[in-house]
Amino acid sequence: MRSRKAESKPLSFSTTMRNPNRIVRFLNCLLPYENQVLTHDIIMKVIYNAIKQKLYTPVIVRRTPDLACILKSDDEKYSDAQIDFIIERSPQRHKEAGFEYGWDSRFDTIFKLPMEFGFVKYAMGEPIRISTTGHMLIDAINGKEPNEEKIQMVFLNSMMKYQSNNPYRKNANSNVPLILLLQVLRLLKEDAEENGAGVFRQELSLFICWPDNNARSLYEKIKEIRNTVGYSYSDEYMYEICLELLGASDKQRNRFKLSQICGEAVDEYIRKMRTTGIISLRGHGRFIDYNAWEIDKIDYILNKYSEYRAFETKEEYFEYIGEVDAAIIKMKSAVPADTTDLRKATLKKFAAEYSKEEIYLELCKVCNKTASTDYMLKLLPGPVRLEFLTSIAMVQNFENLDVMPNYTVDDEGLPTNTASGGKADIVCSDKEYQSLIEVTLMCGRQEQVHNEIIPIRRHLVEEKKNQEKTFSVLVAPIIHEDTKQIAEWYKFKEDLDIVPYDIERFLKKIKRENKIASLLE
Structure with a gap:
């Protein structure tokens, strides 16, 4: 078949893969089939897992009330029969070069960007290959705590080599x-x-x-x-x-x-x-x-x-972009030992330049997974944005409160990643109390209980050794009933104050109060 001539086109990255975590979750669906020859059967198994994990959601899901309810719930899962129904009722009117019309082509659309970034290589009838950088990315996310620094380095390793006219694209524009x-x-x-x-x-x-x-x-x-x-x-x-x-x-x-x-x-x-x-x-x-x-x-x-050099073949390009540059991976950042003043100055700046109502609205948007239109905020990943906005809201609404977020920042004081494990997302203190604020977009029982409440209890026990009048607050879009009960159990059993707030109740509370102690009520 005659190859289509390359034309000049705007550079575009797939918006289905905005979040590095999302790329890794899709790679995890592919991981069990590494080194196996790609066939239609394997594609359907990967698609099945992607739908099961709610990574890919065909239109029929939102149009079917019981499926839409499962989609919104972090606890409920689709049954095998429901996934079969979703696939059967979702014919993919889509065609990609080298793939049959339908789900095979949809598979290529999903994984094309990770392939361009050198994390994976596949073609019909050929073995599925995951590169060294692809495995590094998977390992960085699949650990107990995501290794954000490692994830960043893997993407740097990829982007410093990524070519606009790589063999996977027919683009006459040629640059890195x-x-x-x-x-x-x-x-x-x-x-x-x-x-x-x-x-x-x-x-x-x-x-x-x-x-x-x-x-x-x-x-x-x-x-x-x-x-x-x-x-x-x-x-x-x-x-x-x-x-x-x-x-x-x-x-x-x-x-x-x-x-x-x-x-x-x-x-x-x-x-x-x-x-x-x-x-x-x-x-x-x-x-x-x-x-x-x-x-x-x-x-x-x-x-x-x-x-x-420009690469003519996909194989050469994959070997080049998927190879690890050990020097850049090992290179350290010149981050100051203490960025406290920078973080606080940036928070105060945003607290002054945005109204309280604007911050409330942005908090509701991120919790409801509604797109932000703010030039800067919309560029921050959801979990990072939630920590940043909550920190701003605390500065705006409470008097004489010291607010110290633990997210990582760039040289402008803007957040780049969420707070790492082992410390509270945001530490707030006044003359009377210290409060450890934890925020999450996770709403399911498993995520809130195991990923939030249990670590919160551990942080709180340690902090109370230094300051007795310390309590914790958990903010999420929705608070699971079991989360509330376990928080009450810790109060009864160990006299630990862990106060869960859904975002609506949290905003109502901070709008009418000006002392952090009020969050205990």
Whole structure:
């Protein structure tokens, strides 16, 4: 069959794989079949497991009341008969090259991005292969506590090699997106006329459509736009520039949507660059820049990977991108020993710049899994956003309260990952009490009892040795009845105060109270 000629297309990452954890959960569905020849039967087993784990949800689920109820519940599971029903009633009207029409092609759509990132390689009639980096990612998530630093390093290892014209894509645009971004950021930083803030968010559409790896030409284009219109222009203005870069025909103009080039693709581009840990947000997400604590990694990447070869075959590309660069994996960040002041300063800044009502609304959105439209907040993964927003809400609503979140931060003080195990998500204290705040998006009995209440009890016992007047608070979208009962049992058995709040009750409480002791009532 004659191969279709490559055309210039905007860079796009699948939005079905926004979260690294989601990529790993799909890889886990594939793991039992590693080294087995990919067949339709294996594809259906993988799809079966993905539906069972609620990773993939066909439309029929939400249209069928009993299935929709199971989907919303973290405790209830689909029966085998229900999964068979879902698959039977969900014919996939979809076709990918090299795969039969239907579920086989849907499988390829799901796993294509992890394959482009070098975590897995598959083709019909060939053995399924999971790379070293793929296994590192699986191991990092499947441990007792997710190893967020390791996950970040695996994605950095991938993104510093990822090519826009890799053999899995027919794209005439040819560059390594992360390298191109780092090179342009360096040129902007060396420019005395610039303020050092980095790349303006709307300028990222240029990166998505840029035809080659000529960073200086891209830098000069950015300078031209800034000198002409500054930072105030419409999406339509940038869209027309991008269509010109793509050499778009009238037909392509209809296919390359403004909402994609200036919206969805930009958001996903930022998310993917941020997974590396070396990119920071500035100005409430209006600019992206180097993470100053990662300069050693950035210098290493630019020195070693600025020159690269294009790969003709999928096999060569897989071997290249799936290989671990031991030097970058071992490289440490120059994070200050104490980031307390930076975290608190950032919290106070956001608490002042956002109204209480805006934070309440964003908390409801993240708990209800409703998309945020805020430039910066929508770029934070749900669990990270929940810790950040709750910390802001505590600063805004309580008098003379010291709020210390334990999430990891970048050089801007913005959260990059959730608090690690062994410590409370947020520690709040005033002259009278200390409160250990734990927040979670998990609503099921298993998750809340085993992953939250039991560790909370352990943290609380330890903290009360240092400060007797300490209590814990658990905030979740919904509190399971068993969670409430176990909290009551710990109060009866050990006189430990663990107070569970669903998000609605929590917000009502903090709106009318100004002392942290009120959370005990």
